[in-house]
Amino acid sequence: MTTTAPPPGEPGPDQPPRRFGWSRLPALLRLGPGLRLALAGLLMLELLSYATVLVQPQVVKWLLDSVSRGASFVPALLTLAAVALCSGVLIVTSSYQLGKLGQRMVLGARAGMIDALLRARVSTVQRRPIGDVLSRIGSDTTLLQHALSEALVRGAVAPVVLLATVVLMALSDLTMVLVLLAVVAVGAGVEWLILHRLAKATEAAQAGVGEMLTGLQRVLLAFRTVKAFGTEADEARAVVGQARLACRQGVRAAGWNAVVGGTGWVLMDIMFLTALGMGGARIASGAMSVSDLVAFLLYVTYLRTPSAALTQAASAMSEGLAALARIEQIQHIPAEPDDQDASAEPEPAPADDGVPAGIALDGVWAGYEDQPVLSGVSVHVPRGLTVVTGPSGIGKTTVLNVVERFLELRRGRVLLDGVDIRAFQRGELRRRLAYVEQDAPLLGATIREAVGYGAASPGETELLDVVHAVGLADWVASLPDGLDTAIGERAVAVSGGQRQRLAVARALLRHADVLLLDEATSQLDADSEETLLRTIAEQARVRIVLAVSHRMTVASQADLVIVLDESGVRAAGSHRELLRSDPLYRRLASTGGTR
Numbered sequence: 001m002t003t004t005a006p007p008p009g010e011p012g013p014d015q016p017p018r019r020f021g022w023s024r025l026p027a028l029l030r031l032g033p034g035l036r037l038a039l040a041g042l043l044m045l046e047l048l049s050y051a052t053v054l055v056q057p058q059v060v061k062w063l064l065d066s067v068s069r070g071a072s073f074v075p076a077l078l079t080l081a082a083v084a085l086c087s088g089v090l091i092v093t094s095s096y097q098l099g100k101l102g103q104r105m106v107l108g109a110r111a112g113m114i115d116a117l118l119r120a121r122v123s124t125v126q127r128r129p130i131g132d133v134l135s136r137i138g139s140d141t142t143l144l145q146h147a148l149s150e151a152l153v154r155g156a157v158a159p160v161v162l163l164a165t166v167v168l169m170a171l172s173d174l175t176m177v178l179v180l181l182a183v184v185a186v187g188a189g190v191e192w193l194i195l196h197r198l199a200k201a202t203e204a205a206q207a208g209v210g211e212m213l214t215g216l217q218r219v220l221l222a223f224r225t226v227k228a229f230g231t232e233a234d235e236a237r238a239v240v241g242q243a244r245l246a247c248r249q250g251v252r253a254a255g256w257n258a259v260v261g262g263t264g265w266v267l268m269d270i271m272f273l274t275a276l277g278m279g280g281a282r283i284a285s286g287a288m289s290v291s292d293l294v295a296f297l298l299y300v301t302y303l304r305t306p307s308a309a310l311t312q313a314a315s316a317m318s319e320g321l322a323a324l325a326r327i328e329q330i331q332h333i334p335a336e337p338d339d340q341d342a343s344a345e346p347e348p349a350p351a352d353d354g355v356p357a358g359i360a361l362d363g364v365w366a367g368y369e370d371q372p373v374l375s376g377v378s379v380h381v382p383r384g385l386t387v388v389t390g391p392s393g394i395g396k397t398t399v400l401n402v403v404e405r406f407l408e409l410r411r412g413r414v415l416l417d418g419v420d421i422r423a424f425q426r427g428e429l430r431r432r433l434a435y436v437e438q439d440a441p442l443l444g445a446t447i448r449e450a451v452g453y454g455a456a457s458p459g460e461t462e463l464l465d466v467v468h469a470v471g472l473a474d475w476v477a478s479l480p481d482g483l484d485t486a487i488g489e490r491a492v493a494v495s496g497g498q499r500q501r502l503a504v505a506r507a508l509l510r511h512a513d514v515l516l517l518d519e520a521t522s523q524l525d526a527d528s529e530e531t532l533l534r535t536i537a538e539q540a541r542v543r544i545v546l547a548v549s550h551r552m553t554v555a556s557q558a559d560l561v562i563v564l565d566e567s568g569v570r571a572a573g574s575h576r577e578l579l580r581s582d583p584l585y586r587r588l589a590s591t592g593g594t595r
């Protein structure tokens, strides 16, 4: 027995996200194609719109000076109106562009995650709670959008605007500016300390939402069981409890966010009052004119916007980088590795090398994380129908997982018609296999889509043929829209048995070399099972059919039955031989088989 190591290089679902850091800021810009260029254009627009604002106090000063000199103030007033109009147009344009860029960034992040998930190994995705994955794709990405608009654009423009404003103020009164800068330095220090706590609280809040969604998804998947056991109230309490936890963590984050924003506003008020007090004293001493003080105070009020932008940028960036850490955990899930030497058409085994046709497991060791399941299993599955049976949890499905390469071998090899399956490119290997998994999930909105899933535009006759082969022709004909009848999201409108038969029909449509069936008849009545078994027997004449089953009705039709137990392959032979020779098989036949 041995242990299958978890895939290398991937953080497990329970591992905390990597810590955020400002050095990872460029990672935000890699989330979508052309983001850097679009961002540069947007920064220019924002700077222009701020410039139109900064020019206004100078025009106001011109207007006031004109009035005090007794000259016409109309040119100044018209200039002020034109500047204000330009400013409005620029603000609207940059706002729209910012929203557009944010959506592109969200799309980039989502596409990256979806792509990574669908390319990942089966075992890797199965280990992740689905609710948590959905929360990362749905809500963490929107935090990124906020980080882009508040931090990358407004936050990046703000220092330039602040500098320009301060320079304009310094030209008017350097002493007052130096005093105000001292006030700013103290406030910025305080805010910096708060930001770290905000990032931590955001990370916890997002993780809380993920846990709530995971809990809710578990309940919805087992909804009938919940109803049947009358545990609605308990489950609602548990999920709402998780929602409350997420809420508490969200409130904590909102609290720190408010503190960051509030600190900024208080700082601005202190600056305004300081400027007003000092300016009043300087007018009294004749060191400053009234129009200079008005312009200076206007600049102080204009400082409010870029300063607030800066504090909001800092908090949005903290939140965004915390979300980015969670997003990257998904995006960095390694894909199923490409096999260096694999090819679409590996050399077939020479006819005279003694390797029999069919599937051969040769000293196979495989398992899940820390749970070994197959330990040195060797078995040959010839053409025809082979049934794998054995006690529950012994590793029957694992055998199918190994053939599909959902699981990598620790040791040993699996041969398909004499060729090591690792010599095939993964996609090519899977094209040669048709698999019906135990729960027989259906994908597609209608019966046509569900049966034709994965096939390149199957014809009407072909679809009807496979539906007929699994004994569903009359049922489909009785439906108002036939093949185009809609089925529910998880195919709730079809019974368990119908679902299984549709899944087998979908597999038949692949015309694959190998048919892998995992308890494909477990929910069928005797007549339906008989029809399906006839079809399976026909299939077994032209291809390898490897069926996992507990049912004696299936085993009795098989050319070969393989019995697994803790030691591996315990016995192999025909149904009749095994009934005679193997006590475990006899016991399984009398208790496990349904008929």
Ligand SMILES: Nc1ncnc2c1ncn2[C@@H]1O[C@H](COP(=O)(O)OP(=O)(O)OP(=O)(O)O)[C@@H](O)[C@H]1O
Pocket (backbone or CB within 6 Å): 123, 126, 368, 369, 371, 373, 391, 392, 393, 394, 395, 396, 397, 398, 399
């Ligand atoms: N994705 C997984 N991660 C971890 N362990 C798993 C996973 N799938 C199966 N196992 C474990 O591996 C063992 C073999 O599982 P497998 O599904 O192959 O058994 P089985 O013989 O098909 O069972 P059954 O007849 O009940 O369907 C079981 O102990 C199971 O708990």
